[in-house]
Amino acid sequence: MNFKPLSLYNTASKSKQEFQSLTPGIVKMYCCGPTVYNYAHIGNLRTYIFEDFLRRALEYAGYTVQHAVNITDVGHLTSDADTGEDKLEKGAKREGKSVWDIAALYTEEFMRDWERLNLLDPTVWPKATDHIKEQITLVQTLEGKGFTYKIDDGIYFDTSKFPRYGEFAGLDIENQEAGIRVAMAEGKKNPTDFALWKFSPKDVKRAMEWDSPWGVGFPGWHIECSAMAMKHLGETLDIHCGGADHVRVHHTNEIAQSECATGKPFATFWLHGGWLLESKEEGGGKMSKSKDEFVRLQTLINKHYDPLDYRYFCMTSHYRNYLSFGWSNLKSAKEGLTSLRKKTAPLINQVTSIESDLAHEWRDQFTSAICDDLNLPQALGIVNKMLKDINLMEGEKGALLLDFDQVLGLDLGKSDAPAKESFDTLDRELSSLLQERNEARKSKNFARADEIRDLFKEKGYVIKDGPEGAVLEKIQ
RNA sequence: GGCGACAUACCCAAGUGGUAAGGGAGAGGUCUGCAAAACCUUCAUUCAGCGGUUCGAAUCCGCUUGUCGCCUCCA
Numbered sequence: 300m301n302f303k304p305l306s307l308y309n310t311a312s313k314s315k316q317e318f319q320s321l322t323p324g325i326v327k328m329y330c331c332g333p334t335v336y337n338y339a340h341i342g343n344l345r346t347y348i349f350e351d352f353l354r355r356a357l358e359y360a361g362y363t364v365q366h367a368v369n370i371t372d373v374g375h376l377t378s379d380a381d382t383g384e385d386k387l388e389k390g391a392k393r394e395g396k397s398v399w400d401i402a403a404l405y406t407e408e409f410m411r412d413w414e415r416l417n418l419l420d421p422t423v424w425p426k427a428t429d430h431i432k433e434q435i436t437l438v439q440t441l442e443g444k445g446f447t448y449k450i451d452d453g454i455y456f457d458t459s460k461f462p463r464y465g466e467f468a469g470l471d472i473e474n475q476e477a478g479i480r481v482a483m484a485e486g487k488k489n490p491t492d493f494a495l496w497k498f499s500p501k502d503v504k505r506a507m508e509w510d511s512p513w514g515v516g517f518p519g520w521h522i523e524c525s526a527m528a529m530k531h532l533g534e535t536l537d538i539h540c541g542g543a544d545h546v547r548v549h550h551t552n553e554i555a556q557s558e559c560a561t562g563k564p565f566a567t568f569w570l571h572g573g574w575l576l577e578s579k580e581e582g583g584g585k586m587s588k589s590k591d592e593f594v595r596l597q598t599l600i601n602k603h604y605d606p607l608d609y610r611y612f613c614m615t616s617h618y619r620n621y622l623s624f625g626w627s628n629l630k631s632a633k634e635g636l637t638s639l640r641k642k643t644a645p646l647i648n649q650v651t652s653i654e655s656d657l658a659h660e661w662r663d664q665f666t667s668a669i670c671d672d673l674n675l676p677q678a679l680g681i682v683n684k685m686l687k688d689i690n691l692m693e694g695e696k697g698a699l700l701l702d703f704d705q706v707l708g709l710d711l712g713k714s715d716a717p718a719k720e721s722f723d724t725l726d727r728e729l730s731s732l733l734q735e736r737n738e739a740r741k742s743k744n745f746a747r748a749d750e751i752r753d754l755f756k757e758k759g760y761v762i763k764d765g766p767e768g769a770v771l772e773k774i775q
Numbered sequence: 776g777g778c779g780a781c782a783u784a785c786c787c788a789a790g791u792g793g794u795a796a797g798g799g800a801g802a803g804g805u806c807u808g809c810a811a812a813a814c815c816u817u818c819a820u821u822c823a824g825c826g827g828u829u830c831g832a833a834u835c836c837g838c839u840u841g842u843c844g845c846c847u848c849c850a
Contacts, residue, residue: 331850339850346850375848386848470846471778542850549849572850576843578787585844615788615798621781621843628787631799635787638798641813668789677789680797745808752810763812772812 305360305670307353307538308619310546310569311467315672318568320537326362327532328354329566330421331524331541331549334371335405336390339412340593341609341624342575342585346542348610349572349618349673351418353540355706356669366421367531370409372402373427373507375520388506398506402428412596415606417708425527427518431509433526434518438495438511440560450486453497454513459489461555467569468547493552494519521552525565529557539566543573543619572618578625594624602626604633607709611636614675614707636709642686643700643711650701651694658695661685665703678703729758733769736762 305318320326330350333339347368357364374387387398394401406426413420427434438454441447446460458464465471470491484494498516499505508515528536534557541550550569557565574585599609612632616622653662661681668678682703686696704711736751752762760771 333850343850349850469779544845544849547845574844574850585849612787617789620788623787625786628799631787634800635798674789676787676798677796680789683797740808743808749809761811764807764810765812770812 305356306672307568307570308672309567310550310571311566313469316568320362321535321567324362326357326364326537328357328364328366328538328540329524329528329532329536330366330368330539331545332368332370332424333405333409334375334386335402335409336374336386337405338593338595338597339409340595341599342593343542344412344416344596344609345575345613345622346540346572347413347418348416348613350540351416351708352614352618352673352675352706353538353570354419355708356673359666359669359706364422365532366419367423367425367528368421369524369527370402370406370424370426371520371523372406373517373520373523374398385505391506412606415596415600416610417607417710419708423531425531427523427527428507430523430527430530431518433530434522435496435511437522437526437529437556437560438518441495441556444559446556446559447495448488449513450484451498452484452486453494453516453519455487455492456495456552456556456559457488458491458493458555461559463558464491464555465551467554468551470547470551493521493548495522495556521549522556524549525553525557525560528565529561534561534563534565536566538568538570540570540572543571546571573620573622576621576623578623578628599629604629605636608633608636611639611709614679617676618673639682639709640711643697646693646697646700647712648697649694650697651692653695653698653702655692655695657688657691658699661688661691661699662702665699669706675707678706682707729755729760733762733771737769740764 306315307318308314309316330347333343350368354364354366372387374385374389387401390401390405391398396404438447441456442454446457447454448457449455496511496513496516496518498514499508505517508517528539539550539553546569554565577584596606596609600606608629609632612624612629613622615632615635653659664681665678665685668674668681671677682700685691685699688696700711732751732754736748739745739747739751755762755771760773763770763772
C-alpha cells in the first residue's frame, strides 16, 4: 500500500502539517477516554467519532495503528483547583452503589455506545486503577528530578520549573491571574501547579485509596494518561488526541509532567475535536456532563434514530468546528444517510474491481479530501457526486463505496434498504390483508384498497406499490 | 473585565487569492387508479456590514455588528 501524505492540524504548531510517524508504517495513538461516573453524552461521543475517522484514515493510508483509549475509573475532583467533590463518589451516592460498581456500570455503557457507533476497538483500554503502580513510579521520577513539592493535601508539580509551561495552549498566565479569582488549594506555589498524588483526608476512609511512598491516597487526574501512554505506547507518541477542552489544563499538564520525566517530547501531533453545541432551538450553549440533563446515544435511539445516523451527522461538519446539535439537524442527517443507503444497496451486490481511470479519479478525490485534515464533509460531497456520475460503471461504484466505507464506517456493505418486510415474514392477518388489497386494486375497488392502506399505516407500515407488487416499509 | 473562535441560501455545511461542493427541506416534472418510493430538473451574480490591498477577495488587512466559547470541571 502506498502511503498517502496525510495533512493534519497540529494544536502544538497551530497549523496543518504533513503527518510523519516516528517508526515507518506504525502510528502510536493515545486518545483521552471517559471518566466513568455517568453516561457519555453525544458531545463526548462526537470526539470519539472524530478519533475513529482519524484511526480509519491512518489505516486507509496504510499505517498500522497502535491505539490506546483510557478509562478513568478513579474519582477525581470536580474542580481543577484540587478542591471539591469526588465525581465517582458523587455518582455512587446518587445511585446508592459502590464506586467500583459505578465505574464498572458506566464502563460497560460506554463500550456499548462505542460498538453501536461502529468505532474500531483500540488495541488497549487501559484503566487508571490498574496502573496505580506506574503512576506512583512516574511521580517518583519527577520527585527524583526535583519537579515536585509536598503540601498538606498532596504531592504537587511545580510548573515554574518547566519554562515552556503554557506554551502549548498559548496561555497567558499572568493575565489569568489578573482575571477572576480562582479558589486554590492552600500551599500551592503557583496557581497552575497541579496534584500528582493526593492524600486521603485523615479522618475519612475513601472508597478508593492506595498506599504510596507519601502515604495513603489516590493519584491526580493528569498523571494517569502520561503513565498509561508511556507504558503501552512508549515515551513519545505519534498522536495524542482528545476534546478541545483538554488543551488548556489536561494536555498542558500532561506535557509538563511527561517531558520533565523523560526529557523527550511527549507527542509529535496533538489533535483536538471541536465541541458539540446545542442549537438555539434546543436552548443553546455547550453540551456538558455536569449539567443535570444531557442527551446520550440511548436518547437518540429512543427517538428511533440509528446510532449511525449520529455518526453521519458528525461527518456533515469538520471535526475542528463547532457543531450545533438540534433534532431537525439530526433528522436531515438521517434522511441523508437513508437515501445514501438506498442508492448503495443495489450497488454492493455487483461489485467489480476498480479499473477505469474515471474510478481512480474519484478515489483520488475522496482520498485528497480525507488526507486534508480529515475533511469528511467534503468527502461526503464527493461520494454523492460519484454516485451521480453516469459514465461510471455500477460495479465500480459499488467497489468505490466499499473502499470509502473503510473510512466512513457506515456499514454500507451490510446495508439493505431499510426495514423492508417480505411477505413470508408477515403474520397471517397482515398478509391476507395485503392480498385482499391487491385483489381490490385489480378489480379497481380503490376505496377498499385505500382503506387497507390506512389500516397498515395504523399498524406502522407504509405500502409502496412497485412494478413487482406492493412492498411494506416500517414507519419509524 | 481579560482572551479567543466563528458569521456562506429556508436549515446543515465544504470551500483559505482565480470567479460559490454536497446533504436536508422546498418547487416543477416523469411514473402511479391515487399515494408513497424512485428518477430528472430547479433552488446564493453572491459569502454579516463598511472600508482597504490586489489584474482578481467568501478567502488577506482594518473597523463595525452579531453569535458562541474559555478564564471551576468537562470530549
